[in-house]
Amino acid sequence: MRNLALQFLCFVLASLSASAAKPNIIVILADDLGYGDVSYHGTLKETTTPHIDSIAQSGAWFQNGYSAAPVCGPSRAGLLSGRYQQRFGYYDNIGPFTLNKDVEAGLPLSQKLIPEILVKEGYATGMVGKWHDGDQHKFWPYNRGFQEFYGFNNGAINNWVLKGENHTVDEWGAVHRENKRVENSGEYMTEAFGREAVEFIDRHKTEPFFLYLSFNAVHGPLQAPKSYTNQFKHIKPENRALCLAMLKSMDDNIGLVLEKLRKEGLEENTIIFFTSDNGGKLKGNYSFNGKYRGEKNTVFDGGLHVPYAVQWKAQIPAQTKALEAPVHSIDLAHTIFAAAGVEIKDEYKLDGRNLLPYLKNQSDFDDRNLYWANNANIAIRDNKWKYLKQAGKTYLFNLEEDPYESNNLVSQYPEKAQDMQKRHDAWQANNAPQLFGWNPNNCKYNAGYRGRMGGEHGKNKKRKK
Incomplete structure (x- = not known):
C-alpha cells in the first residue's frame, strides 16, 4: 500500500513538473504569402498546404489576423518588439532616404526584442531565415538576442545558397552563419532553412528554446527545384506555378520541423505560430489574397490581412471554427511572454495583447482599435x-x-x-516621425547606400527592395 502511495506521489510530482516546464516557442513567418495561399482557408484550389493546415487544425486560426505593416521590414520590427513600429520611426523598408544625416536605418537598439528577453529567462534562442531589419552588423540577429543565426539580411535573395559570387554580392545579400558568410553549397534556400531549423531543435531538445523561422518564400525571385516545378506544369500563368512550387516546398519543410518535434516528444509543449509578414504581391510574386482588395504595399486588407494560426497542444484546445476577433502580429510578443512565464515590465512598452485567455476559451476579446x-x-x-x-x-x-x-x-x-x-x-x-524609407516625400535626405550603412561596407551598390 505504501509503495502504491509513493508511486502515485511520484506521478503527481512528475505531472506538476511537466505542466510547469517552460514551453518551447516557434514563430514561423512566411514572406509575401497571401490570405488565400493556405488551404485551410478554403481558397487555395491548385494545391494543399497540409502541414501549415495542421497547425491551424491542431490549435486555432484567426479569420481576422493582421500583419503590422504591408511591407516586410517594418512588419518584422513590430512582430519582434511587440510594439507598433511607428513608435520608433519604422514606417517603410530600409531605403536610401533618411530623415537626416544622423539617422542609422534599422530596428533601433533601444527596442527590447523577444529573443533578448527570452534568453535572460533561460531560453536557447535561434533565428533561421530572412532578417531585413538593419544593414549594419550591430542590427543583425546575433547582436539582438539570437544566440544562433543562419540566414540573410536583404529583402530578397537568390534562392540557391551562394557565398556571394566571389564576393561581388553585397554583404547584406549573402547568407551568413552568425557573422560569417556561408560557402556555396547549391542548396535550395527553403530546404536549407528547413534543415537548419531541424538541426537547431536537435541541439536544444533538452532545454527550452525559441526559434524564429523566417522563410523567404514566396517572395521573389520566383525559383524552385524541378522536383516542385514539375508538380505545377499544368498551372497558368507560369509565374503562379512557380509561386505554388515555392509554397509547396515551404509547407514540406514546415512538415520536417513538426515531424522533428513529434519524434523528440516535444510537440505537446511547443507553442507554434504561423503567419505572414504582409499580404501577397499579386503581379510581382503571383501570390493570392483571396477576395480581399489590394495587395502588398497597400493598406487595404489585401496588404494586411494574413494567415494567422497557433498551436499549443498542452494548453490550447483545438478549435472547430475560425476565431473572429481581430488580432495583430504585435500580439505575438505579449502572448509568448505569457506562455513562458515572463514578467511584463513597463520598459517593454508593449502594444500587443496576450491572446492566451482567448485561445483557451477563458475570456472574450474586448474591442480595440488596430x-x-x-x-x-x-x-x-x-x-x-x-x-x-x-x-x-x-x-x-x-x-x-x-x-x-x-x-x-x-x-x-x-x-x-x-x-x-x-x-x-x-x-x-x-x-x-518616419526616420527612413524609399520615398523622398517622406524622408528627404538622400543618405545613399554607403551613408545609410554608416560607412561600414565600402561599396555603394543597389539592393533589392
Whole structure:
C-alpha cells in the first residue's frame, strides 16, 4: 500500500513538473504569402498546404489576423518588439532616404526584442531565415538576442545558397552563419532553412528554446527545384506555378520541423505560430489574397490581412471554427511572454495583447482599435469599421457587411470617418516621425547606400527592395 502511495506521489510530482516546464516557442513567418495561399482557408484550389493546415487544425486560426505593416521590414520590427513600429520611426523598408544625416536605418537598439528577453529567462534562442531589419552588423540577429543565426539580411535573395559570387554580392545579400558568410553549397534556400531549423531543435531538445523561422518564400525571385516545378506544369500563368512550387516546398519543410518535434516528444509543449509578414504581391510574386482588395504595399486588407494560426497542444484546445476577433502580429510578443512565464515590465512598452485567455476559451476579446501607417498611407479598424487613406484617397468600410472593402461609405458617414481620423491622429501623436524609407516625400535626405550603412561596407551598390 505504501509503495502504491509513493508511486502515485511520484506521478503527481512528475505531472506538476511537466505542466510547469517552460514551453518551447516557434514563430514561423512566411514572406509575401497571401490570405488565400493556405488551404485551410478554403481558397487555395491548385494545391494543399497540409502541414501549415495542421497547425491551424491542431490549435486555432484567426479569420481576422493582421500583419503590422504591408511591407516586410517594418512588419518584422513590430512582430519582434511587440510594439507598433511607428513608435520608433519604422514606417517603410530600409531605403536610401533618411530623415537626416544622423539617422542609422534599422530596428533601433533601444527596442527590447523577444529573443533578448527570452534568453535572460533561460531560453536557447535561434533565428533561421530572412532578417531585413538593419544593414549594419550591430542590427543583425546575433547582436539582438539570437544566440544562433543562419540566414540573410536583404529583402530578397537568390534562392540557391551562394557565398556571394566571389564576393561581388553585397554583404547584406549573402547568407551568413552568425557573422560569417556561408560557402556555396547549391542548396535550395527553403530546404536549407528547413534543415537548419531541424538541426537547431536537435541541439536544444533538452532545454527550452525559441526559434524564429523566417522563410523567404514566396517572395521573389520566383525559383524552385524541378522536383516542385514539375508538380505545377499544368498551372497558368507560369509565374503562379512557380509561386505554388515555392509554397509547396515551404509547407514540406514546415512538415520536417513538426515531424522533428513529434519524434523528440516535444510537440505537446511547443507553442507554434504561423503567419505572414504582409499580404501577397499579386503581379510581382503571383501570390493570392483571396477576395480581399489590394495587395502588398497597400493598406487595404489585401496588404494586411494574413494567415494567422497557433498551436499549443498542452494548453490550447483545438478549435472547430475560425476565431473572429481581430488580432495583430504585435500580439505575438505579449502572448509568448505569457506562455513562458515572463514578467511584463513597463520598459517593454508593449502594444500587443496576450491572446492566451482567448485561445483557451477563458475570456472574450474586448474591442480595440488596430492602427497602421506606411509612408503617407494610413488605416484604423475597430471590430466593425475600417477607415483608410491610400494613394491620396479616403475610404470607409463597414467590415461586418462588406469584409472585402468594395463599398466606400465615406460620403454616407462623414462623422464616422472624421471620428476615426481623430482616433488615428491621437495614436500618431505618440509616435516618432518616419526616420527612413524609399520615398523622398517622406524622408528627404538622400543618405545613399554607403551613408545609410554608416560607412561600414565600402561599396555603394543597389539592393533589392
